[in-house]
Amino acid sequence: MNSLAARRAVNWIMTGLCALALAVALVPLVSLLWLVISRGFAGLSWSFFTAIPAPVGETGGGVGNAIAGTLYIVGIACAIGVPLGVGAGVYLAERGDTRLGDAIRFIAEVLSGVPSIVVGIVAYGLVVIPMRRFSALAGGVALAVLMVPTLARSTEELVRLVPHALREASLALGVPQWRTSLRVVLRTALGGIMTAILLSVARASGETAPLLFTSLNNQYWNWRADQPTASLTVQIFNYAVSPYNEWHDKAWTSALILLLLVGSLALAGRLVARRRVR
Amino acid sequence: MQTASEIVTAAREPERAPESAPARVNVPDRVWSGGLLLLGLAVLVVAAIIVAELVHIGGPAILHTGVVAFVRNSVWDVTRDVFGALPFIYGTLVTSAVALVLALPVSVGLALFLTEMAPPSVRSIVSFPISLLAGIPSVVYGLWGLFVLVPLLRRPVEPLLAKTLGFLPLFQGPPIGLGYLAAGIVLAIMILPTITSIAIEVLQTVPGTLREGALALGATRWEAIRVSVLPYARAGIVGATMLGLGRALGETMAVTMVIGNSPTIRASLFSPGYSLPAVIANEFAEASGDLHTGALAALALLLFAVTVVLNIAARLLVRMSRRGPTRVAA
Numbered sequence: 001m002n003s004l005a006a007r008r009a010v011n012w013i014m015t016g017l018c019a020l021a022l023a024v025a026l027v028p029l030v031s032l033l034w035l036v037i038s039r040g041f042a043g044l045s046w047s048f049f050t051a052i053p054a055p056v057g058e059t060g061g062g063v064g065n066a067i068a069g070t071l072y073i074v075g076i077a078c079a080i081g082v083p084l085g086v087g088a089g090v091y092l093a094e095r096g097d098t099r100l101g102d103a104i105r106f107i108a109e110v111l112s113g114v115p116s117i118v119v120g121i122v123a124y125g126l127v128v129i130p131m132r133r134f135s136a137l138a139g140g141v142a143l144a145v146l147m148v149p150t151l152a153r154s155t156e157e158l159v160r161l162v163p164h165a166l167r168e169a170s171l172a173l174g175v176p177q178w179r180t181s182l183r184v185v186l187r188t189a190l191g192g193i194m195t196a197i198l199l200s201v202a203r204a205s206g207e208t209a210p211l212l213f214t215s216l217n218n219q220y221w222n223w224r225a226d227q228p229t230a231s232l233t234v235q236i237f238n239y240a241v242s243p244y245n246e247w248h249d250k251a252w253t254s255a256l257i258l259l260l261l262v263g264s265l266a267l268a269g270r271l272v273a274r275r276r277v278r
Numbered sequence: 279m280q281t282a283s284e285i286v287t288a289a290r291e292p293e294r295a296p297e298s299a300p301a302r303v304n305v306p307d308r309v310w311s312g313g314l315l316l317l318g319l320a321v322l323v324v325a326a327i328i329v330a331e332l333v334h335i336g337g338p339a340i341l342h343t344g345v346v347a348f349v350r351n352s353v354w355d356v357t358r359d360v361f362g363a364l365p366f367i368y369g370t371l372v373t374s375a376v377a378l379v380l381a382l383p384v385s386v387g388l389a390l391f392l393t394e395m396a397p398p399s400v401r402s403i404v405s406f407p408i409s410l411l412a413g414i415p416s417v418v419y420g421l422w423g424l425f426v427l428v429p430l431l432r433r434p435v436e437p438l439l440a441k442t443l444g445f446l447p448l449f450q451g452p453p454i455g456l457g458y459l460a461a462g463i464v465l466a467i468m469i470l471p472t473i474t475s476i477a478i479e480v481l482q483t484v485p486g487t488l489r490e491g492a493l494a495l496g497a498t499r500w501e502a503i504r505v506s507v508l509p510y511a512r513a514g515i516v517g518a519t520m521l522g523l524g525r526a527l528g529e530t531m532a533v534t535m536v537i538g539n540s541p542t543i544r545a546s547l548f549s550p551g552y553s554l555p556a557v558i559a560n561e562f563a564e565a566s567g568d569l570h571t572g573a574l575a576a577l578a579l580l581l582f583a584v585t586v587v588l589n590i591a592a593r594l595l596v597r598m599s600r601r602g603p604t605r606v607a608a
Binding site: 007008010011014015017018019020021022024025026028029031032035036083084087088090091092094095096100101103104106107108109110111113114115116117118119120121122124125126129134145148149152176177178179181182202203205206207208209212213216233236237240241248251252255258259262263266 | 304306307309310311313314315317318319320321322324325327328331332334335383384385386387388390391392395396404407408410411413414415416417418419420421422424425426467470474498499500501503521524525527528529530531534535555558559562563574575578581582585586588589590592593
C-alpha cells in the first residue's frame with residue numbers, strides 16, 4: 001500500500017491535470033475569437049454590409065448580397081423546417097409514449113448525427129436535379145432537412161417540461177384534448193419552443209457544406225428562389241482559399257459578421273429562455 | 279334458434295348507436311391526433327428521403343465500379359473515369375483518429391474537473407464558453423486553422439516533432455503545415471465540446487452514494503473517481519466518444535481547408551491528404567458527368583452508413599449508461 005502522502009500527491013497531480021484540460025480547451029477558443037475580432041474589425045465599414053463583392057484588384061466592395069442571401073436561404077429553411085420540426089416535437093411530447101414514438105425519437109436522434117454534406121447531396125437530388133439549376137430553394141431545403149430532427153428533439157424536451165397538473169386541470173374543466181394541447185400546454189411551452197427555434201436557426205446560418213452545391217454562390221443580389229444565391233459562409237470559404245491577401249482580409253471580416261449573426265441569434269434564444277423561467 | 283339470436287343481435291344494433299354518438303363530439307380531437315401523427319411521421323419521411331436519394335444518385339456508380347473495387351482502389355482519376363475511394367477513407371480515418379487521441383483525454387479531464395472537482399460557480403461560468411465552442415461555424419474553424427494553425431505547424435511545431443519523434447514514420451517528411459495533422463487538430467477542437475457535454479451528462483447520473491462510499495473508506499478524491507465513478511460511467515463515455523467520432527468523420531469545411539486536398543496515401547501525418555467530405559465539397563458542384571457525380575454520392579452514402587451505425591451504437595450506449603451499469607452488463 002502506498003503511503004498517504006504519495007496517494008495525496010497523485011490526487012493533486014490528477015486534479016491539476018484536469019484543471020489543465022480546462023486551460024487547453026480554452027486556448028483555441030480565445031485565440032479564434034481574438035483573431036476574428038482583431039483581423040476582422042479593420043475591414044468593417046458601411047459599404048461592407050451594403051455593397052456586392054468587388055473583383056480582384058479593386059478596392060472596396062462588400063458582402064451585402066451574401067448577408068441577404070444567408071437570411072433568404074435560412075428564411076426558406078424556416079418556412080419548411082420549423083412547422084415540421086416543431087410539429088414532430090409536439091407529437092413526440094403529446095403522443096410519443098408508444099413504440100412508434102420511441103422509433104421516431106430514436107431516428108431523430110440518429111439523423112441529427114448525419115453529416116451536413118450528405119444532406120447537401122440529398123437536397124441536390126431533391127431540388128437541383130429536377131429544376132436543372134442551383135437555387136436558393138435547394139439550399140433552404142438542405143438546411144430544413146438538417147433542422148427537422150434537432151428541432152423535434154429539443155421541442156419535445158421543452159413541451160415535456162410543462163407540469164402535468166396544468167393539463168389535468170384543463171381536462172378536468174371539460175376542455176377537449178386539442179384545445180388543452182394548443183391553448184394550455186403549447187402556450188405554456190411557447191417561450192421554450194422559441195428558444196429551440198432560435199438556436200436551430202443559429203446553427204443553420206453557420207452551415208456551409210450543404211450550401212456548396214445547392215444554393216452555390218452569386219456575385220450579385222438575388223431575390224429569386226430559383227436562382228443561385230450567395231451566402232456568407234460560402235463567401236468566407238471562397239475568400240479564405242483564394243490566393244489573394246486582400247480577399248483573406250475580407251474572409252476575416254465576413255467571419256466576424258457571421259459570428260455576430262450566429263451569436264446574436266443564440267443570445268436571443270438564451271434571453272427568451274431566461275424570461276420564460278421568471 | 280340461430281335465427282332468433284340473429285334477430286336479437288339485430289335488435290341490439292340500434293341500441294349501440296347512442297353509445298358511439300359522443301365520438302362525433304371528438305372529431306376535432308381526432309383531427310388534432312391525426313395531424314400530430316402526420317407531423318411525427320415527417321421525421322421518418324425525412325429519413326426515407328435521405329436514404330432514397332443517396333441510393334438513387336450513388337447506386338449506379340457503385341454498381342459500375344463494384345463495391346469492393348470502389349472501396350479498395352486507391353486511384354481517383356476523374357478524366358479516366360477511375361474511382362477508388364481508398365485515399366479518402368484513409369484520410370478520414372487518420373484525421374479522426376488524431377482528433378480522438380487529442381480530444382478524448384482533454385474532454386474527459388474537463389468533464390471530470392467540472393463535475394467532480396470544481397465548485398458549482400466555476401461550472402456555471404465555464405459552461406458558457408464550452409457551448410460557445412460548439413456554436414462556432416465550421417468554416418470559421420477552417421479559417422482559423424488555415425491562417426493560424428497551419429503556419430504554426432509549419433514552423434516550429436512540425437520541425438520540432440520531426441527532431442524529437444522523427445524515428446516514427448508518423449513524424450517524417452517535409453513540414454508543409456497543411457495535412458493530416460492540421461486537420462486532426464482542428465477536428466479535435468471541434469469535437470471537444472461534443473464529447474465534454476455528453477460526458478458531463480453521463481457523469482452527473484453517477485449516484486452520489488457510490489462516490490461517498492469510496493470517500494468514507496478513506497479514498498482520496500481521485501481514487502474515488504477512479505474506483506467508483508469512472509467504471510460506472512464507462513459505457514456512457516464510450517458512447518460520447520463515438521458521437522464525437524461521428525462528428526469528426528463527417529466534418530467538412532474545416533478539414534477541406536487544412537488537409538491539403540491531395541488524393542494520396544502517406545504514412546506521415548505531415549503530408550497532405552484528402553477526406554471523404556472534403557472531396558465531395560470540392561468536386562461535387564463541378565462534377566463532370568453522371569458517373570463522377572454518382573461516385574461522389576457513393577462516397578456520401580458510405581459516409582452516411584458509417585455515421586448512422588456509429589450514432590446508433592453510441593446512442594444505445596449513452597441510454598444504457600443513464601440507467602446504470604447493471605443493465606449494461608445484461
